[in-house]
Amino acid sequence: MKKIIDFTVKQNNRINEDVFLLELFSEELPDILAGQFVNVKVNDSETTFLRRPISVHDVDYKKHLLYLLVKIVGEGTEKLSKLKKDELVNIILPLGNSFTIHKNSNCLLVGGGIGIAPLYHLSKDLYANGSKPDILIGVRSKLDVVLEEKFSKYANLYYTTEDGSYGEKGYPTNHSILKNKYDHIQCCGPLPMMKAIANYAYKNEIDCEVSLENTMACGIGACLCCVNDTKEGNKCVCTDGPIFNINTLKWQN
Amino acid sequence: MAKLITNLNGLELKNPVLTASGTFGYGLEFEDFIDLNDLGGFIVKGTTLNHREGNPYPRMAETASGMLNAVGLQNKGVKYFIDNIYPKIRDKQTNILVNVSGSTIEDYIATAEKVNELDNIPGIELNISCPNVKEGGMTFGTNTKSASEVVNAVRKVYHKHLMVKLTPNVTSVIDIAKAVEGAGADSVSLINTVLGMSVNAKTRKPDLSTITGGLSGPCIKPIALRMVWEVAHAVNIPTVGLGGIMNAMDAIEFLLVGASAIQVGTANFIRPNITTSIIKGIDKYLDDNNFSDVKDIIGLI
Numbered sequence: 381m382k383k384i385i386d387f388t389v390k391q392n393n394r395i396n397e398d399v400f401l402l403e404l405f406s407e408e409l410p411d412i413l414a415g416q417f418v419n420v421k422v423n424d425s426e427t428t429f430l431r432r433p434i435s436v437h438d439v440d441y442k443k444h445l446l447y448l449l450v451k452i453v454g455e456g457t458e459k460l461s462k463l464k465k466d467e468l469v470n471i472i473l474p475l476g477n478s479f480t481i482h483k484n485s486n487c488l489l490v491g492g493g494i495g496i497a498p499l500y501h502l503s504k505d506l507y508a509n510g511s512k513p514d515i516l517i518g519v520r521s522k523l524d525v526v527l528e529e530k531f532s533k534y535a536n537l538y539y540t541t542e543d544g545s546y547g548e549k550g551y552p553t554n555h556s557i558l559k560n561k562y563d564h565i566q567c568c569g570p571l572p573m574m575k576a577i578a579n580y581a582y583k584n585e586i587d588c589e590v591s592l593e594n595t596m597a598c599g600i601g602a603c604l605c606c607v608n609d610t611k612e613g614n615k616c617v618c619t620d621g622p623i624f625n626i627n628t629l630k631w632q633n
Numbered sequence: 634m635a636k637l638i639t640n641l642n643g644l645e646l647k648n649p650v651l652t653a654s655g656t657f658g659y660g661l662e663f664e665d666f667i668d669l670n671d672l673g674g675f676i677v678k679g680t681t682l683n684h685r686e687g688n689p690y691p692r693m694a695e696t697a698s699g700m701l702n703a704v705g706l707q708n709k710g711v712k713y714f715i716d717n718i719y720p721k722i723r724d725k726q727t728n729i730l731v732n733v734s735g736s737t738i739e740d741y742i743a744t745a746e747k748v749n750e751l752d753n754i755p756g757i758e759l760n761i762s763c764p765n766v767k768e769g770g771m772t773f774g775t776n777t778k779s780a781s782e783v784v785n786a787v788r789k790v791y792h793k794h795l796m797v798k799l800t801p802n803v804t805s806v807i808d809i810a811k812a813v814e815g816a817g818a819d820s821v822s823l824i825n826t827v828l829g830m831s832v833n834a835k836t837r838k839p840d841l842s843t844i845t846g847g848l849s850g851p852c853i854k855p856i857a858l859r860m861v862w863e864v865a866h867a868v869n870i871p872t873v874g875l876g877g878i879m880n881a882m883d884a885i886e887f888l889l890v891g892a893s894a895i896q897v898g899t900a901n902f903i904r905p906n907i908t909t910s911i912i913k914g915i916d917k918y919l920d921d922n923n924f925s926d927v928k929d930i931i932g933l934i
Contacts, residue, residue, distance in 0.1 A: 382666070384905070430695050596693070598901070601662050602662045603655070605692050605704060609689070613686055
């Protein structure tokens with residue numbers, strides 16, 4: 381069941397120049413599946429009229445904590461980055477479908493930029509189901525590498541950087557780790573990267589899920605603004621997604 | 634506890650709060666947040682004779698105090714609605730209206746005829762004001778001749794409450810309102826979205842696939858209030874006011890200028906439980922200001 385909850389900010393930590401980690405508390409925290417998202421109300425922002433859909437980075441049910449890893453991309457996320465301890469944030473959650481949790485499988489997660497955010501929640505669940513994943517992360521440079529230690533608890537990490545300052549130089553699609561044989565790929569990041577990974581998966585006949593982030597208004601399937609063109613017609617990213625198996629998409633080159 | 638019942642030409646609402654078509658899905662999407670039975674009624678998504686895919690993505694652009702949409706009446710057609718949606722909502726203890734749209738007069742007639750058969754749908758809202766479709770929609774609602782033609786034709790086959798939704802994208806909304814009244818409308822609702830445009834200067838491209846779209850949200854409220862005030866004083870059928878209502882005070886403003894009921898639209902996207910607080914807020918306002926009946930404030934201005 382979806383809820384509207386006022387969360388209390390416990391911590392707001394700046395991870396690097398434009399990424400921050402929000403730790404939010406509520407006794408009413410509902411169960412959230414890996415890949416689901418929340419819709420966050422931004423207060424006191426002239427240009428932010430709609431809520432901001434943000435993927436769930438992590439959940440701590442014992443402590444009733446929700447974690448959001450957010451990149452500043454506009455005025456809405458800029459305002460959220462300034463939230464202070466004990467301030468309230470109004471959030472609708474949980475929204476959307478979820479990643480498949482494969483048991484005892486060989487899984488590759490691919491994250492581009494801030495697309496790594498939901499992959500932490502996912503790798504924790506995969507790890508708990510006997511599928512410690514490899515995570516391939518593509519970023520611009522070493523400066524964009526965040527939370528490496530945290531992620532490595534549940535996954536094996538591999539990096540590409542565009543400038544070659546960390547890991548292999550280039551993009552995730554060029555990384556040598558793709559020579560390994562995987563049962564499943566799960567991917568979140570910029571559209572061109574996800575399309576490239578999807579085409580690698582189509583070609584090699586690997587099961588693959590991607591997380592889409594079309595602009596949306598309501599987040600609950602009412603406005604039909606966030607649709608994605610699929611083999612079954614327009615589907616709402618907010619309710620039919622955000623996770624789509626690539627076999628339902630028209631992405632094959 | 635003031636009396637909240639309002640009457641739209643025979644269609645009785647337990648309170649004046651309806652939800653606007655296209656912002657409330659089929660009601661079911663909101664059941665985690667509100668009890669649908671609390672509403673005066675809800676108006677389901679624009680329904681056409683045949684399945685429509687709507688316009689390509691991107692269909693939405695956020696604006697200052699509002700948003701533009703260009704959904705383009707995506708829906709699975711009236712038959713799908715009757716077979717798959719109606720059974721799930723028919724027993725709700727509230728008024729469910731179907732928003733009916735079409736590309737041709739024949740489409741409107743055929744859809745209205747089918748909806749007329751549904752026992753638990755006491756009315757339709759005839760959409761002659763959608764700005765996001767190439768044929769039909771707003772083209773019917775922008776001149777008096779075509780507006781009265783389509784209303785006349787539907788009136789012949791539709792025997793329950795016929796509400797007609799008007800567009801603000803006209804020179805004189807009063808003329809259109811009078812025309813549809815003359816053609817047999819039982820009430821008018823206004824305003825549909827205001828035709829607008831959004832451009833991304835960085836990419837030097839329009840934000841919407843259709844270039845233009847319909848503006849909604851609090852940015853259009855002053856336009857809506859003015860038009861509701863004009864129409865409510867010009868026609869003898871009830872007026873239903875909508876456009877940027879975000880809270881109870883906004884709703885009360887529409888009642889004051891003459892709306893017999895109101896619709897909450899875009900606000901549902903941001904606060905999916907907002908209708909409940911608007912109903913409570915109207916009640917409190919009436920109590921606080923010593924009005925015993927909501928009818929006492931309708932048209933005070």
